[in-house]
Amino acid sequence: MTQHANSYYNASSHPQPDYPRLQGELKVDVCVVGGGFSGLNTAIELAERGLSVALLEARKIGWGASGRNGGQLIRGVGHGLEQFTSVIGSEGVHQLKLLGFEAVEIVRQRIERHNIQCDLKWGYCDLANKPADLQGFAEDLEELRSLGYRHELQLLQPGQMRSVVGSDQYVGGLIDMGSGHLHPLNLALGEAAVAQSLGVQLFEQSQVTRIDYGPRVKVHTAQGQVQAQFLVLGCNAYLNDLNPELGGKVLPAGSYIIATEPLSEEQARQLLPQDMAVCDQRVALDYYRLSADRRLLFGGACHYSGRDPQDIAGYMRPKMLKVFPQLANVRIDYQWGGMIGIGANRLPQIGRLKQHPNVFYAQAYSGHGLNATHLAGRLLAEAVAGQHSAGFELFAKVPHITFPGGKHLRSPLLALGMLWHRLKELV
Structure with missing residues (x-):
């Protein structure tokens, strides 16, 4: 059974409940894959809109970057947003900047509303x-x-x-x-408790092994299956081979x-x-x-x-x-x-799969994950629930390239590129 990394956050966390493994078959409106900030906040926002939600986490809630990051809650999403003017226009860039402020406010409000003790x-x-x-x-x-x-x-x-x-x-x-x-793991644990209180069914140690796409999605684990009208993939750096199309766009x-x-x-x-x-x-x-x-x-x-x-x-x-x-x-x-x-352009990737329009995703926060995940959760929930979401449409318009070199060459090629940027700093 996988436990949290041996970090300061794990050593100083609030009590960590053990959520059950998925066993048997479950039918819900939305299946969320990933028990970090993206998944937890999407689940909260969906439940608040009246949808039934099951969340599957391969290890422990908050096990990945959500529970072990620097704990820095910084305004903004993306880097050099003017680069997207040709795609979304100057007004779109302006709105992205405002969404970068809203992202922090979502975290502030969630903590205050639910009295989450996370050393903010x-x-x-x-x-x-x-x-x-x-x-x-x-x-x-x-x-x-x-x-x-x-x-x-x-x-x-x-x-x-x-x-x-x-x-x-x-x-x-x-x-x-x-x-x-703030203390990110305690925030994640607090948000998991909020999600559960809203009726979200949380499952740990429930790694997804296969996804059957279609009008109703079937998500398989070793011991169970979730059938849902919608699927949200919030695995970020730990997506692995679950969806190769998305995996190729995040390093x-x-x-x-x-x-x-x-x-x-x-x-x-x-x-x-x-x-x-x-x-x-x-x-x-x-x-x-x-x-x-x-x-x-x-x-x-x-x-x-x-x-x-x-x-x-x-x-x-x-x-x-x-x-x-x-x-x-x-x-x-x-x-x-x-x-x-x-991500290659350092803008969070928030959207839906073209060939499977009932499958949504958020990933590639490029170091701004603490706030951007919370924004992504709200935008994804708006889109899944059928609400007009100008923010979701804005992010979804921005194209994201697949890193060259395939699974095994992506990292060495980017390492070479980053070395070049570091050498330029010395000049």
């Missing part, structure tokens, strides 16, 4: 590695204000950086009080986190004086924050090779010490990694 803390700062980054932040700030972003924003000059991060690595920053950080990329021993109040205040989540601007970015018990959770090193480092702590600790050399004698208590889903 507001405050985030983008960190500039070079002057060009800071100029970009100034432009971002003006755009956010022009879009009506209602949360506090502050551009930081080099001399102000110590107010946010106790390091000399950065030349500026952009504070956003409408973004923040699993490894991301890794270490957690220190609990720090003293003084140590924590020196590192992150305002207890914000932060992220730098490099291709192989660093992101970090403090946990509720004052551990530094330091993550990054997005790997496209398909192979995890043998010693994650040995790999990540030098990166942490480059930023915070004062932690040289601090113990690392936890080390873990997992796969995030990357």
Whole structure:
């Protein structure tokens, strides 16, 4: 029986109920595959609209990226949205930017409405590695204000950086009080409880082995079968071979986190004086924050090779010490990694299969999964329930290429491409 990764989140999680395996035959309106944020939030939104839902998770609820990510809740969906102007127009790009704000609000509202205890803390700062980054932040700030972003924003000059991060690595920053950080596994567990309370039937250790497409979809596991009018695939980086068409459009990329021993109040205040989540601007970015018990959770090193480092702590600790050399004698208590889903254009892929219009999907959040999954859940539910969903139609219009090289060459080819971008950073 598969259990959660040996992460800080697993060690500090609320009680984890064991949901049953699927056994026998079940008939529902909608079958959702994937027990992460995409699946859970789609299920919640569907149940709130009166549809019967069964959710199948191959391992444990929140087992994948949803339960082991950096815990950073950051505004926005996608990167460089202007690239889609030729497909959805300037008004469509404008709407995508507004949906990036709405995505965070959906998380905020879900947590507040259901009183989910997940250490939610507001405050985030983008960190500039070079002057060009800071100029970009100034432009971002003006755009956010022009879009009506209602949360506090502050551009930081080099001399102000110590107010946010106790390091000399950065030349500026952009504070956003409408973004923040939280305990992702506890959020997933809380949302599973919400889904169950709404009548969603949750199944764990129930890996899908085959899908029979048709007017009514049949979804098979080792010991059972779900018949449904609609199917939602929310597996992201762990889709594997379940649907080759979708699998070819998302690349699993490894991301890794270490957690220190609990720090003293003084140590924590020196590192992150305002207890914000932060992220730098490099291709192989660093992101970090403090946990509720004052551990530094330091993550990054997005790997496209398909192979995890043998010693994650040995790999990540030098990166942490480059930023915070004062932690040289601090113990690392936890080390873990997992796969995030990357799309070629870095926009979440939300849509339905052309040849099977009763099959919907969401994947490839490219590092913005905590908020974008919640948005995807709402848009998918609107579309499945037959409601007009301008947001769903907008995402569905954007084409997504299949990564070249097939299953075995996709990762090496992308790793080569990312190396090129990293070399350009050094120029």
